[in-house]
Amino acid sequence: DTAVSQTPKYLVTQMGNDKSIKCEQNLGHDTMYWYKQDSKKFLKIMFSYNNKELIINETVPNRFSPKSPDKAHLNLHINSLELGDSAVYFCASRPGQAYGYTFGSGTRLTVV
Amino acid sequence: GNSVTQMEGPVTLSEEAFLTINCTYTATGYPSLFWYVQYPGEGLQLLLKATKADDKGSNKGFEATYRKETTSFHLEKGSVQVSDSAVYFCNVSGTYKYIFGTGTRLKVLA
Numbered sequence: 001d002t003a004v005s006q007t008p009k010y011l012v013t014q015m016g017n018d019k020s021i022k023c024e025q026n027l028g029h030d031t032m033y034w035y036k037q038d039s040k041k042f043l044k045i046m047f048s049y050n051n052k053e054l055i056i057n058e059t060v061p062n063r064f065s066p067k068s069p070d071k072a073h074l075n076l077h078i079n080s081l082e083l084g085d086s087a088v089y090f091c092a093s094r095p096g097q098a099y100g101y102t103f104g105s106g107t108r109l110t111v112v
Numbered sequence: 113g114n115s116v117t118q119m120e121g122p123v124t125l126s127e128e129a130f131l132t133i134n135c136t137y138t139a140t141g142y143p144s145l146f147w148y149v150q151y152p153g154e155g156l157q158l159l160l161k162a163t164k165a166d167d168k169g170s171n172k173g174f175e176a177t178y179r180k181e182t183t184s185f186h187l188e189k190g191s192v193q194v195s196d197s198a199v200y201f202c203n204v205s206g207t208y209k210y211i212f213g214t215g216t217r218l219k220v221l222a
Contacts, residue, residue: 004155033210040214041150041199041214041215041217042212042214042215043156043201043212043215045210048210056210090155090156092155092156097144097205097206098144098163098205099144099161100146100148100158100161101146101148101156101158101203102158103148103155103156103157104155105154105155106154106155
């Protein structure tokens with residue numbers, strides 16, 4: 001009964017590969033997000049979807065493509081992975097801006 | 113532009129010491145303010161929030177007051193425990209605002 005679940009938890013892959021991370025929330029929230037956390041713990045928003053519609057796309061290379069098949073799911077596909085993509089990627093959801101996020105447990109991506 | 117400034121860590125305290133982690137922000141309008149905590153290997157968890165000026169958020173002994181005049185939202189706890197060791201993030205949220213502070217690592221020694 002996890003509220004926001006992401007898979008996989010760990011992902012090790014070679015440069016140039018394409019990979020996907022999946023996220024699902026069972027909270028009924030309208031808005032979902034992808035955040036990237038670097039090795040210094042700095043968090044930066046990447047994308048946000050509200051009820052399947054893209055509302056934020058923050059200066060992210062177009063190798064990253066989010067997809068939201070329905071409001072409970074937000075997946076992240078990454079093409080042509082680079083060393084600099086290594087980070088922890090967090091999915092989150094919330095019902096509105098005055099409410100806190102519920103975060104997933106993160107996907108640690110390592111590009112070698 | 114919008115920004116959040118958190119005090120640099122790490123902060124190292126003895127058990128039962130008083131904790132303050134400073135957070136100041138710049139933002140237009142009336143954002144909501146949040147503190148999150150991240151334990152090793154986990155995602156961020158909402159610790160407390162305040163949605164308007166002079167509101168005080170509190171949870172698990174932690175408190176923070178929304179100070180619009182000083183644009184601050186400092187996190188405090190009267191007596192920390194070893195189990196409070198984690199990274200704490202201040203967050204400003206509102207229209208087109210999705211900014212987290214850089215995080216402050218707290219280490220509490222027994």
